[in-house]
Amino acid sequence: MSQDGAETIDDLKPGLRRRLEFIDFRLFWDGRINRSDLREHFKISAQQASNDLEKFAEFAPRSMAYDQHAKSFVRAQTYEPVFVAGQAHRYLLQLQALKLGWLDKNHTWFGAVPDIEVVELRRRPVSDKLIMLLTTAINERRQIKVKYWTMSGKPATDRVLAPHSLAYVAGRWHIRAHDAGNGDFRDFNLGRLENVELSDHSMIDPSFDFEWKSIGRLRLRPNPELPPEEQEAVRREFAFEGEEIEKPCRLALLFYLRSEYHLADDGIDKRKRHLVLLNNDELEELRLSARRMSVMALQGGVEPQ
Numbered sequence: 686m687s688q689d690g691a692e693t694i695d696d697l698k699p700g701l702r703r704r705l706e707f708i709d710f711r712l713f714w715d716g717r718i719n720r721s722d723l724r725e726h727f728k729i730s731a732q733q734a735s736n737d738l739e740k741f742a743e744f745a746p747r748s749m750a751y752d753q754h755a756k757s758f759v760r761a762q763t764y765e766p767v768f769v770a771g772q773a774h775r776y777l778l779q780l781q782a783l784k785l786g787w788l789d790k791n792h793t794w795f796g797a798v799p800d801i802e803v804v805e806l807r808r809r810p811v812s813d814k815l816i817m818l819l820t821t822a823i824n825e826r827r828q829i830k831v832k833y834w835t836m837s838g839k840p841a842t843d844r845v846l847a848p849h850s851l852a853y854v855a856g857r858w859h860i861r862a863h864d865a866g867n868g869d870f871r872d873f874n875l876g877r878l879e880n881v882e883l884s885d886h887s888m889i890d891p892s893f894d895f896e897w898k899s900i901g902r903l904r905l906r907p908n909p910e911l912p913p914e915e916q917e918a919v920r921r922e923f924a925f926e927g928e929e930i931e932k933p934c935r936l937a938l939l940f941y942l943r944s945e946y947h948l949a950d951d952g953i954d955k956r957k958r959h960l961v962l963l964n965n966d967e968l969e970e971l972r973l974s975a976r977r978m979s980v981m982a983l984q985g986g987v988e989p990q
Contacts (some may be wrong), residue, residue: 694744694768701734702742704729706768708741708795710861711774713769714776714798719757721798741767747765802964809876811858818881819860822848828865828884834877842866848873849891854941861937863889863983870894870979872937881975893982903932903942904963910955919959929963936972 694702704727711718712787723734738758742749779795782788784803822829829848832841850860852872860874870893892898906929907916923930934942943949948962962968 686783689870692743694771701737703727705741705744708738709745709748709766709768710794711796712758712764713766716759716760717752717755718749726794727940728915732830733775743793759793791969803855804963808988809855811875815875815878815881818883819848819851822883822887823860826887828887830880830884833877841877844873846873846883847887847889847891849894852935852938855945856894856937863887863891863894869976870896870937870981882922889983893979894937894983895982896972896979897935899936899971899975900933900937901939901968901971902964903939903968905932905946905948905960906963908955908958908961913957915959923960936968936975939968939972 686949688849697705697803704723705725707723708718717849720731720734720738721727723737724731729737731956744765745765748761748765748767749758750761752756779788779793780798780801781803783790783795783798784801790798818829820828824952825873826847828902829846833844834841837903845865846860848860850861852861854857860873860875863869865870905923907919907925907957909916911919921927931980943962943965947958948960948965
């Protein structure tokens with residue numbers, strides 16, 4: 686309760702709060718909500734649906750009005766979200782998941798769904814069993830035996846890995862793991878793993894992976910070789926507030942960001958490089974230092990920090 690005794694959002698029971706969030710969601714994204722939407726989605730009575738709409742109006746008294754013609758509550762011009770603010774990115778991710786078949790519409794709160802297209806090169810789907818085995822290995826500090834395909838042009842090799850984390854970079858999922866054969870920590874593309882089996886408990890301490898633990902700050906600015914108007918477009922896209930921005934990144938994943946955004950001097954047409962990395966040498970020195978610390982730690986030379 687608030688100091689004046691009024692009910693607050695935190696006072697709501699979880700089930701009721703969930704239904705009020707649903708009302709807010711439909712008003713925000715569809716512009717309308719009616720009793721049947723609540724009844725069908727939550728399997729509740731017409732009376733309960735009416736009660737929920739009345740309760741929502743208590744928290745957002747100027748957010749909706751009843752449209753007799755549409756027989757629905759519609760979003761008012763004075764509407765302000767109460768339960769679903771700041772969810773645009775989540776909404777877009779769910780649209781993407783629907784389009785790619787990763788999510789069933791019945792498992793969302795969507796009413797109307799805009800026409801969308803997702804352009805990407807489809808990769809081999811990751812199986813439920815693979816993710817189950819990997820998360821089990823991470824949570825229980827277990828090793829896994831796998832066959833892994835590299836880009837070396839050689840056949841898949843047998844590996845014994847001790848994974849400790851997952852990473853999503855450049856449109857691909859990876860595991861970060863200690864590789865017993867190479868004696869260090871590396872990234873492994875999930876799409877190239879085969880014949881994964883759980884193995885023994887891992888004796889490798891994940892805190893020795895200093896490249897993963899260490900966070901570098903990328904200093905970025907629009908490519909000065911672009912025309913001023915295009916530089917301004919880049920500033921708006923990446924939410925610049927000045928001439929530069931700083932973005933944190935695990936040193937272990939720095940390679941992927943540099944590749945995805947053409948931050949390295951890789952011979953690409955300069956006009957296609959929208960951003961330039963101002964402290965590349967500094968970050969690379971930090972990454973190599975962290976890697977050396979990992980090697981020393983694995984050899985028993987230093988304690989993890």
